[in-house]
Amino acid sequence: MLEIKNLHVEVGGQKILKGLNLNINDGEVHAIMGPNGAGKSTLSYAICGKPGYEITEGSVTFKGKNFLELEASERAGEGVFLGFQYPVEIPGVSNINFLRAAINSVRKYRNEGELAAGDFLKLIRSKAAELEMDPEMLKRAVNVGFSGGEKKRNEMVQMSMLDPIFAVLDETDSGLDIDALRIVADGINRMRCPEKSILVITHYQRLLDYVVPDFVHVLANGKIVKSGDKSLAIRLEKEGYAGLGIEENVA
Amino acid sequence: MVSTLETRQAVEEISGDYKYGFVTDIETVKAPKGLSEEVIRFISAKKDEPAWLLDWRLKSYKKWLKMEEPDWAMLDYEKPDFQDIYYYAAPKSADDRPKSLDEVDPELLKTYEKLGISLQEQEVLSGVAVDIVFDSVSVATTFHKALKEKGVIFCSISEAARDYPVLMKKYLGSVVPAADNFYATLNSAVFTDGTFVYIPKGVRCPMELSTYFRINEANTGQFERTLIIADDNSYVSYLEGCTAPMRDENQLHAAVVEIVVLDEAEVKYSTVQNWYPGDKNGIGGIYNFVTKRAACRGLNSKVSWTQVETGSAITWKYPSCILQGDGSVGEFYSVAITNNYQQADTGTKMIHIGKNTSSTIISKGISAGKAQNIYRGLVKVMPNAENTRNFTQCDSLLIGDECGAHTVPYIEAKNPTSQIEHEATTSKISDEQLFYCLQRGLDVEESVSLIVNGFCKEVMQQLPMEFAVEAQKLLGISLEGSVG
Numbered sequence: 001m002l003e004i005k006n007l008h009v010e011v012g013g014q015k016i017l018k019g020l021n022l023n024i025n026d027g028e029v030h031a032i033m034g035p036n037g038a039g040k041s042t043l044s045y046a047i048c049g050k051p052g053y054e055i056t057e058g059s060v061t062f063k064g065k066n067f068l069e070l071e072a073s074e075r076a077g078e079g080v081f082l083g084f085q086y087p088v089e090i091p092g093v094s095n096i097n098f099l100r101a102a103i104n105s106v107r108k109y110r111n112e113g114e115l116a117a118g119d120f121l122k123l124i125r126s127k128a129a130e131l132e133m134d135p136e137m138l139k140r141a142v143n144v145g146f147s148g149g150e151k152k153r154n155e156m157v158q159m160s161m162l163d164p165i166f167a168v169l170d171e172t173d174s175g176l177d178i179d180a181l182r183i184v185a186d187g188i189n190r191m192r193c194p195e196k197s198i199l200v201i202t203h204y205q206r207l208l209d210y211v212v213p214d215f216v217h218v219l220a221n222g223k224i225v226k227s228g229d230k231s232l233a234i235r236l237e238k239e240g241y242a243g244l245g246i247e248e249n250v251a
Numbered sequence: 252m253v254s255t256l257e258t259r260q261a262v263e264e265i266s267g268d269y270k271y272g273f274v275t276d277i278e279t280v281k282a283p284k285g286l287s288e289e290v291i292r293f294i295s296a297k298k299d300e301p302a303w304l305l306d307w308r309l310k311s312y313k314k315w316l317k318m319e320e321p322d323w324a325m326l327d328y329e330k331p332d333f334q335d336i337y338y339y340a341a342p343k344s345a346d347d348r349p350k351s352l353d354e355v356d357p358e359l360l361k362t363y364e365k366l367g368i369s370l371q372e373q374e375v376l377s378g379v380a381v382d383i384v385f386d387s388v389s390v391a392t393t394f395h396k397a398l399k400e401k402g403v404i405f406c407s408i409s410e411a412a413r414d415y416p417v418l419m420k421k422y423l424g425s426v427v428p429a430a431d432n433f434y435a436t437l438n439s440a441v442f443t444d445g446t447f448v449y450i451p452k453g454v455r456c457p458m459e460l461s462t463y464f465r466i467n468e469a470n471t472g473q474f475e476r477t478l479i480i481a482d483d484n485s486y487v488s489y490l491e492g493c494t495a496p497m498r499d500e501n502q503l504h505a506a507v508v509e510i511v512v513l514d515e516a517e518v519k520y521s522t523v524q525n526w527y528p529g530d531k532n533g534i535g536g537i538y539n540f541v542t543k544r545a546a547c548r549g550l551n552s553k554v555s556w557t558q559v560e561t562g563s564a565i566t567w568k569y570p571s572c573i574l575q576g577d578g579s580v581g582e583f584y585s586v587a588i589t590n591n592y593q594q595a596d597t598g599t600k601m602i603h604i605g606k607n608t609s610s611t612i613i614s615k616g617i618s619a620g621k622a623q624n625i626y627r628g629l630v631k632v633m634p635n636a637e638n639t640r641n642f643t644q645c646d647s648l649l650i651g652d653e654c655g656a657h658t659v660p661y662i663e664a665k666n667p668t669s670q671i672e673h674e675a676t677t678s679k680i681s682d683e684q685l686f687y688c689l690q691r692g693l694d695v696e697e698s699v700s701l702i703v704n705g706f707c708k709e710v711m712q713q714l715p716m717e718f719a720v721e722a723q724k725l726l727g728i729s730l731e732g733s734v735g
Contacts, residue, residue, distance in 0.1 A: 072689035073689045086683075102692045105691075105692040
């Protein structure tokens with residue numbers, strides 16, 4: 001699904017990723033943990049094509065395509081979804097209108113026709129219900145006045161509507177109470193299947209209790225320094241990064 | 252919007268209201284360049300005006316000669332040479348018009364398509380000499396029939412001068428006096444076209460009045476004069492302009508719109524303006540210097556101005572409300588977009604005179620490129636205006652780092668019971684917002700259009716349906732190339 005080789009990324013002249021390697025196969029769930037400032041969000045932005053993130057070396061191949069040649073919106077068309085750590089507000093644009101525009105844009109990229117209004121509304125209501133979101137919230141402007149947890153849940157609604165084949169979830173669990181965590185985790189698990197892959201970025205083990213990863217990696221100082229299975233996350237929680245010999249933020 | 256010669260002739264025959272004469276004289280008619288008493292007499296004669304109107308024009312002209320061009324706006328432009336303008340030009344003959352859409356500028360056609368304008372309408376807009384389009388003739392006839400049944404008068408201002416002199420003499424210049432300001436005075440002397448509307452007592456006008464359905468001359472907009480009178484208990488919604496980009500050889504547009512609203516009556520006036528804004532380097536483009544004012548004279552009278560200004564090199568206008576009647580209400584909703592080298596100095600004046608009056612001002616300014624966008628507003632509460640309420644919100648959106656947004660609010664409150672609120676915000680389309688949209692599959696143009704429409708939502712909601720969809724697309728088109 002995704003092959004990242006020797007990726008070097010700079011932002012504002014600063015080197016953040018320094019030769020990162022990562023392979024994700026179809027159907028796998030990977031988790032990335034690591035100290036603050038290690039470059040976890042930068043990795044997600046580099047995969048998704050955020051302007052301002054300069055790839056100075058290395059490659060990102062998605063389903064055999066050279067991803068670095070595609071614009072951010074094209075990468076979305078190819079089936080990548082980013083669950084943002086801090087979802088932004090878009091005043092005056094309702095969740096419904098936003099998603100409708102997004103879905104039709106992606107369908108246009110894939111040479112599929114527009115989704116009929118009636119079908120769209122049916123779909124969005126069922127997805128909102130699955131994630132236990134009050135349908136009234138769909139009429140509100142995107143993330144405006146939403147609490148942290150509501151924003152994260154909104155990301156999940158968008159993800160289930162856009163139906164990506166690869167999702168990068170950047171600290172989707174931060175700010176969630178126990179109930180919200182369960183709902184979001186269910187949403188992520190609903191996506192799991194042999195054709196799709198998920199990359200979960202998180203600080204904490206508790207999400208990984210619900211969304212059990214196939215692989216866990218530690219990103220520190222711009223590289224993946226350690227990889228293992230789900231037991232690695234449990235060890236990290238017990239011993240911390242220092243306990244595993246991982247130095248935080250070496251310049 | 253422009254209607255074709257053939258269509259006009261057909262409607263004239265059916266409705267019989269308009270003089271047939273001027274159509275046959277087109278080939279030979281054109282006033283010499285420049286402004287003088289002779290030119291004004293020429294215009295008045297061409298329009299077959301009564302003596303009192305010619306007199307009014309000449310008095311205005313004499314006043315204009317003594318006036319000085321105003322200089323206080325934050326606008327940078329070359330002052331027009333008033334002797335280098337044609338003040339009257341005949342409509343184009345069939346030979347000068349394009350024979351088909353193939354002869355029309357393809358860039359223009361691309362814009363029509365983006366706005367969703369039908370092929371038929373595209374032909375009319377670009378001046379192609381089409382055969383009678385049966386639908387538009389029958390629609391126009393049905394339209395005028397329905398109005399006639401209700402007693403609604405909707406005709407050209409020259410018509411009205413001949414056929415409704417009592418109304419005209421009473422109200423023309425009563426809201427914007429001939430000596431009001433330099434450009435209004437110029438307009439009073441040389442106006443060549445415009446609309447007259449009268450809604451009788453108790454009548455709710457059955458459909459939206461749009462300039463499209465009024466028989467125009469081909470070269471409109473230059474010095475248009477409009478007068479709308481809503482008698483007691485009446486209602487009308489009036490649409491001016493269109494989303495289609497309009498070119499004009501005449502650079503200076505100085506229109507005047509006067510609205511009079513009597514007891515319990517309401518007028519809704521919507522404008523979508525997309526005159527040629529000049530090229531990417533700021534060369535050319537229309538100067539749109541307009542005076543628009545509504546007198547809410549009656550008890551509980553109400554006027555609502557909604558404007559979407561995306562065109563013109565320079566937009567200079569302050570649609571205003573004089574809230575004389577007790578309980579009267581004034582509203583101003585505006586979206587002004589400036590891109591490349593466009594400039595806009597626009598806003599409103601709400602003058603509170605009666606008791607228990609209220610006003611709402613929502614202004615959205617969007618600047619991109621190297622453009623300058625100024626909101627200039629006045630909320631004035633006179634000493635006897637008990638219990639005034641005002642709410643003003645002016646928001647600016649900046650795209651890129653070479654444009655400017657400025658706010659110049661004036662508040663004069665001479666009555667201690669008044670409540671005046673003013674909120675202002677300035678923001679950018681953040682990189683985060685943009686990337687959020689991009690990551691969901693929207694390309695840059697779609698993203699900017701979505702975000703901008705969201706920003707302008709409160710104003711766009713005020714537009715009548717006909718305009719709303721096209722206007723949304725227009726916002727996106729006006730900002731093409733401004734991001735990324």
